[in-house]
Amino acid sequence: MLFRSWLGGKWARRFSKPLNWLAGIEFGLALLNAVVAMLLAMDLQVSVQAFQQLVLSRGVPAELLYGGSAIAVFTLPCLLMGMTLPVACEASQRQLGFSESRLLSQLFALNTLGAVAGAVLGSLWMLPVWGQRVSLLIAVGLNARSEEHTSELQSLAY
Numbered sequence: 001m002l003f004r005s006w007l008g009g010k011w012a013r014r015f016s017k018p019l020n021w022l023a024g025i026e027f028g029l030a031l032l033n034a035v036v037a038m039l040l041a042m043d044l045q046v047s048v049q050a051f052q053q054l055v056l057s058r059g060v061p062a063e064l065l066y067g068g069s070a071i072a073v074f075t076l077p078c079l080l081m082g083m084t085l086p087v088a089c090e091a092s093q094r095q096l097g098f099s100e101s102r103l104l105s106q107l108f109a110l111n112t113l114g115a116v117a118g119a120v121l122g123s124l125w126m127l128p129v130w131g132q133r134v135s136l137l138i139a140v141g142l143n144a145r146s147e148e149h150t151s152e153l154q155s156l157a158y
Contacts, residue, residue: 008083012090019091023150025080030143032077037136085111096156 015021055065089107092098126135 003082005082005086007079008086009090011083012087015087015090017095017154018087019095019150019154022084022087022091023147023154025084025087026143026147026150029077029080030140030147032080033136033140033143037133037140040133040136091153096153 012018012021052065056062085107089104092103092107122135126138130138
């Protein structure tokens with residue numbers, strides 16, 4: 001998490017219009033969630049088993065296979081999610097002109113609250129009630145709406 005935030009902060013200072021980048025990050029997250037939802041709708045069991053057999057037959061330990069697969073699947077979405085807060089902070093200060101120092105602590109508090117709410121609601125309510133695919137599609141909608149809202153803020157930007 002530290003690396004993602006550090007990278008997001010470093011890149012955010014380089015962006016001439018951080019709100020555009022924030023909208024792009026949210027769009028990227030929506031797109032990734034949509035792709036994952038489509039993949040989950042497919043029957044990939046045969047492909048996954050063939051890949052496992054190929055890799056394991058080459059002497060690769062199962063732990064390395066599963067760990068490497070998880071890293072490959074989650075690196076980009078986690079990187080994008082970790083970048084949203086630093087880019088949002090940069091955009092709110094530089095483009096929207098907010099200068100009060102307490103704004104950043106409020107953004108961090110809202111981000112933490114959203115993460116907790118998403119984890120609790122997702123695991124205890126959304127997944128059991130609607131299942132994985134519908135829950136992901138809801139996430140796609142939320143990311144798309146966030147991208148729209150960020151694009152609307154451009155009209156307020158300096």
